[in-house]
Amino acid sequence: MESQHTEQEMPVGSLRIGLFTDTYAPQVNGVSISLQLISEGLKKRGHQVTIFAPRFPGYKDDQSNVMRLPSLKYLNNPPIYVAVLGTPRSTWSLTRRHFDVLHAHSPLSVGLLAYLTASTKRLPLIYTYHTSITDYTHYVKFIGGTSVMKYAARWFSAASTNLGDQIVVPSPKFERLLHEQKVRRNIHVVPNGIDLSSFQTAKNPGSIRRKLGIKPDAPILLTVGRMDPEKRLDFVVDAFVRIAGSNPDVHLVFAGDGSARKSIESQALGTKVKDRIHFLGMVARAELPDVLHDADLFLSASTTEVHPISVIEAIASGLPIVAVKDEAFEGMIENDQNGYMVPLNLETYADTISALLTDREKLTRFGRHSAALSEKYSIEGQVKALEKLYMEAILQNWRGRLIERLLPKDIDKIPGRISQEINKILPGRSKENK
Numbered sequence: 001m002e003s004q005h006t007e008q009e010m011p012v013g014s015l016r017i018g019l020f021t022d023t024y025a026p027q028v029n030g031v032s033i034s035l036q037l038i039s040e041g042l043k044k045r046g047h048q049v050t051i052f053a054p055r056f057p058g059y060k061d062d063q064s065n066v067m068r069l070p071s072l073k074y075l076n077n078p079p080i081y082v083a084v085l086g087t088p089r090s091t092w093s094l095t096r097r098h099f100d101v102l103h104a105h106s107p108l109s110v111g112l113l114a115y116l117t118a119s120t121k122r123l124p125l126i127y128t129y130h131t132s133i134t135d136y137t138h139y140v141k142f143i144g145g146t147s148v149m150k151y152a153a154r155w156f157s158a159a160s161t162n163l164g165d166q167i168v169v170p171s172p173k174f175e176r177l178l179h180e181q182k183v184r185r186n187i188h189v190v191p192n193g194i195d196l197s198s199f200q201t202a203k204n205p206g207s208i209r210r211k212l213g214i215k216p217d218a219p220i221l222l223t224v225g226r227m228d229p230e231k232r233l234d235f236v237v238d239a240f241v242r243i244a245g246s247n248p249d250v251h252l253v254f255a256g257d258g259s260a261r262k263s264i265e266s267q268a269l270g271t272k273v274k275d276r277i278h279f280l281g282m283v284a285r286a287e288l289p290d291v292l293h294d295a296d297l298f299l300s301a302s303t304t305e306v307h308p309i310s311v312i313e314a315i316a317s318g319l320p321i322v323a324v325k326d327e328a329f330e331g332m333i334e335n336d337q338n339g340y341m342v343p344l345n346l347e348t349y350a351d352t353i354s355a356l357l358t359d360r361e362k363l364t365r366f367g368r369h370s371a372a373l374s375e376k377y378s379i380e381g382q383v384k385a386l387e388k389l390y391m392e393a394i395l396q397n398w399r400g401r402l403i404e405r406l407l408p409k410d411i412d413k414i415p416g417r418i419s420q421e422i423n424k425i426l427p428g429r430s431k432e433n434k
Contacts, residue, residue, distance in 0.1 A: 015047045015390055018099045020114035022082060022106035024053035025061070028256075028282060029226055030309045031105060031130045034192055039065070041193075041383035050099075052110055054083040069110065075259070083109040091116070099123055101390045105130060107160035115163045124393035126386075127164030128190075129174055130306060158183055166393050168386070170307030173327035188389060191331070192307045193382030196374060199316035202293035208253070209294050212278050218249040219357050222295035222319075224288070224310045227258035232301035232324070234260075235346065237267050237277065239301075242350035244273040247357055255280045255291050292317035296363060297356065300324065303344070316374035320366035322353050331376065338369040 019039060023031050039049045043065075054071035056079075061068070071081035085091050094117070103126040104114035111127070118125035158181040161167055167187045169175050175187050209216060221240065227233055233254065240252045254264070254277075261279070268277040283291055292298075298314040298321045305311075305328035314321060315332060321339035323329055333339045340356070342348050356363060 015042075015387075015394075016098060016100045017042060017047055017049050017390065018052065018102040018114070018117070019049060020052045020102065020104045020106065020110045022054060022108045022110045023080075024051065024056075024066070026056055026059045027080070028285075030192070030306070033285070033309055034130075035105060037194060037379045038383060038386065041379045042387070045383060045387065047387075052113065054081045054110065056081055069113070083113070085109060085113055101126065101394055103128065103386075103390075104164065107156070111160065118165075122397075124165050124390075124397040125163070126166050126168060126389060126393060127161060128168040128170070129161055129178060130170070154181060157181055161185065165397070166389060168389065171328055172330055174306055176327075188385075190382060190385045190389070191377055192309050192312060193377050193379035194309060194312050194316065196316050196378050199289045199292065199313050199374075200318075200371070202290045204290050205293060207290050207294070208280075212251070212253070214251050214278075215249065218251055219247065219297070220295040221250065221252045221297050221299055221353065222255065222291070222314075223253075223299050224255045224283075224291070224314070225308070227254065227256050227261040227264060229260050230302060230304045231258075231260070232303075232344075233264050234267055235301045235324075235344075235349075236299055237264060237271070238346055239350040239353065240277065241271050241273060242346070243354050243357075244276060246354055250357065251276045251278065253278045253280060253291075253295065255283045255288070257282045288313065289317060292319060295319060297322060297353065298339075299353070300326075300329075301344070301349070302326070305329070312374060312377045315370035316377070318367040318371040320356065320363055320370060322349070322356065324349065332373060334369070334373065338366045338373060 019035060021031065021035050023029060024035060025032060035051065039051055042049050049065055051066045052069060053066060055068040056071070069083040070086050071083050074080045074082045091113070094113070099117075099121070101124050102114050102118050104111040105128050107127075114125060114127075117123070158178075161178060161181075161183045162185055164185055167178065167183065167185045168190050169178065169187060170190065170192045172189055175189055178187055206216065208214075209218075209220075214220060221243075223231075223233065223236060225231065236252070240250075244250055244252075254261075265279060268274050268279075271277070280291065292314055296319075298311070298319040300308070300311065300321070300323035302308075303324055303326045305326055307328055311321065311323075311329065311332050315338065321329075321333050323333060323339070323341050324344045325341040329341060333341055335341060340352050342352050356366075
């Protein structure tokens with residue numbers, strides 16, 4: 001987040017940055033979108049960026065700075081591929097590429113490659129904790145829901161995070177989570193950012209209403225994002241059935257795709273208001289502002305969010321929000337100012353939405369406040385914060401290597417106070433030499 005006071009910006013030379021991710025285009029999710037925005041933002045500021053991601057069969061990148069790694073399909077709907085690190089020879093040739101700093105955005109196979117590369121080249125490694133691993137164990141085949149798997153996920157979450165030299169989290173929610181998991185590394189809160197100007201206006205106002213046959217004055221409730229079980233979209237459908245009973249013109253629109261889409265469509269078809277529930281499927285990012293500006297209210301029922309880009313896009317578009325209470329929305333939703341966070345209770349959720357729909361003046365006022373809140377979440381602010389962190393990590397790494405060259409092999413023989421200060425720069429050095 002950008003500083004609230006003005007200060008002279010220190011010039012930063014061109015850095016060679018490696019971004020490592022297990023999810024990237026053509027996959028559409030928060031991490032993939034965030035990586036694309038960060039990469040473009042860093043390049044605009046003169047840095048050289050290489051993105052390492054799993055190969056996606058049939059997809060060709062339109063930019064030359066993306067390096068695809070051999071992969072295997074893990075899930076079919078939506079298709080998800082995981083990287084295979086390859087033979088020792090191919091891995092070694094990869095680690096010989098030259099960078100100033102590496103930034104991992106996943107703890108899985110590509111994240112492991114980032115750690116191996118950083119260790120081999122003795123480079124600083126930044127790790128962004130995007131997803132609470134313990135909330136996604138159900139995706140592991142056969143044993144995902146077991147207590148053993150959940151325990152293993154908590155252990156892996158802390159262990160993989162501690163591999164980074166510096167840790168980035170998009171929200172205070174995850175900073176607290178990692179402290180609870182006993183993560184020892186320095187943790188920095190750097191909120192997600194977007195190109196705000198892209199969402200402040202619509203290019204084709206009314207285009208989604210015309211496409212779906214919705215009247216100009218009919219209220220539209222909207223959700224955007226992955227249609228997966230943890231998003232609780234079945235809860236949204238149940239709430240809409242209650243809302244639609246007293247609001248005969250209201251419509252519900254889902255924009256996105258995912259493993260739960262078929263079940264949600266089936267659920268919608270079984271309701272008396274099926275003609276007012278619409279599924280747009282995956283929406284091209286360029287068309288998303290039009291979808292958001294045609295809506296009246298943005299909905300969320302998930303409690304597994306980190307710092308959802310979809311909500312930043314919604315408030316940048318001037319939409320009020322009603323969401324199930326979650327710490328991830330801290331700073332994005334202010335109760336009774338631009339929306340409401342309510343308990344996971346169907347009646348309370350539905351009644352809150354119904355009451356808001358009847359007060360057009362409040363909807364307008366909430367929308368203006370949403371737009372004002374979104375100013376904190378620019379991609380420019382996020383990139384500058386990361387750039388500063390990269391420089392700090394590079395300098396710390398350089399100081400550590402310099403001191404390491406000058407030290408005797410057994411630093412335990414150095415007087416205690418000095419030894420303690422050295423270990424702040426070179427943690428674990430004395431243990432390694434024992």
